Amino acid sequence: MDQTVLFRLAVFATLLLVMGTWEAILPYRRGEGQARAGRWLTNFALMICGAALSRFTTGAAMIIAASYAQARGWGLLPLLHLPAPVAVLLAIIGLDCAVYWQHRFTHMFDVLWRFHRVHHVDPGFDISTAVRFHPLEIAISAAYKACFVVILGADAWAVVIYETLLSSFAVFNHGNVQLPRLLDQALRGLFVTPNMHRVHHSAVMDETNSNYGNILSVWDRVFASYREKTREDDRDMMIGLIEFRDSESQSLAGSLFLPFRREPARGNQQEPGKSGS
Numbered sequence: 001m002d003q004t005v006l007f008r009l010a011v012f013a014t015l016l017l018v019m020g021t022w023e024a025i026l027p028y029r030r031g032e033g034q035a036r037a038g039r040w041l042t043n044f045a046l047m048i049c050g051a052a053l054s055r056f057t058t059g060a061a062m063i064i065a066a067s068y069a070q071a072r073g074w075g076l077l078p079l080l081h082l083p084a085p086v087a088v089l090l091a092i093i094g095l096d097c098a099v100y101w102q103h104r105f106t107h108m109f110d111v112l113w114r115f116h117r118v119h120h121v122d123p124g125f126d127i128s129t130a131v132r133f134h135p136l137e138i139a140i141s142a143a144y145k146a147c148f149v150v151i152l153g154a155d156a157w158a159v160v161i162y163e164t165l166l167s168s169f170a171v172f173n174h175g176n177v178q179l180p181r182l183l184d185q186a187l188r189g190l191f192v193t194p195n196m197h198r199v200h201h202s203a204v205m206d207e208t209n210s211n212y213g214n215i216l217s218v219w220d221r222v223f224a225s226y227r228e229k230t231r232e233d234d235r236d237m238m239i240g241l242i243e244f245r246d247s248e249s250q251s252l253a254g255s256l257f258l259p260f261r262r263e264p265a266r267g268n269q270q271e272p273g274k275s276g277s
C-alpha cells in the first residue's frame with residue numbers, strides 16, 4: 001500500500017481513538033449514547049462501502065490530477081513562482097474554499113441533496129457521523145476536488161496534507177465533546193469547531209443550511225452562511241431530518257437506497273434542494 005495512504009489511515013485511526021475517548025469521558029449531549037450501536041454499525045459500514053467504491057473509481061483522482069498538472073506546469077499557483085511551502089499553504093486554503101462551495105451546492109441542488117441527505121439523516125451527532133456518507137457522494141466529491149487540484153496547480157504533497165486535514169477535521173467537528181467556551185470561541189476565529197458544526201446538523205432547516213465550513217471557519221463568514229448557535233439549546237435540540245426518522249432510513253440498505261426514495265412532506269419548512277443555500 002502507498003505510504004501516504006498508510007500515513008492518512010494512521011492519523012485517522014489515532015484521531016478516532018482520541019475523539020472517541022473524549023466523547024466517552026466528557027460528552028456534550030448526554031443522550032447520544034442511546035441507540036449508538038445501531039448508528040455506529042450503519043455509519044461505519046457506509047464508510048467501508050465508500051472506501052471500497054473509491055478504491056476502484058476516483059480514490060486516487062486527486063493525486064493523479066496533481067502529478068498530471070505538475071508535469072505540464074498547469075494551474076494558477078505555478079504561474080506565481082512562489083516558495084514551495086507558500087504554494088502548499090495556498091493550495092490547501094484554495095481547496096478548502098472549493099470544498100466549502102461543494103458542500104453548499106449539495107444543499108442547493110436537489111440531485112446533490114439526495115445523496116448528501118444520507119449524512120444528515122443521522123439522528124445523532126458523534127464521531128461516527130463524520131464517516132456517514134453515501135459512497136457515490138464520496139466518488140463525486142473526489143472528482144470535483146481533482147478538478148480544483150488542476151485549476152490551482154496543487155502539488156501532490158499539498159493534496160496529501162489537505163486530505164489528511166480534511167478527514168481529521170471531519171472527525172473533530174463531529175465530536176460529541178465538551179470544549180471550554182473560551183477555547184471554542186478562540187478556535188472559531190479561524191477553524192470550524194464541534195459547537196459550530198453541530199448547528200449544521202440541527203433538524204431546523206435554516207440552521208441546517210448554515211455553517212458549511214470544513215476546516216476554516218472564514219468561508220462561512222465571508223459568504224454569509226455563518227450562524228453562531230441554534231435557537232433551541234443544542235444539548236436538547238433535535239438532530240437529523242424530520243422527514244426521515246423511520247428505521248429504514250437508519251439501516252445500511254436504507255441509507256444506500258435513500259437518494260432514490262421519494263421525499264416525504266416536511267410541513268411548512270423549506271426544502272434544502274429548493275432553499276438557495
Ligand SMILES: [Zn+2]
Pocket residue numbers: 103107116120200
Ligand atoms: Zn451538509
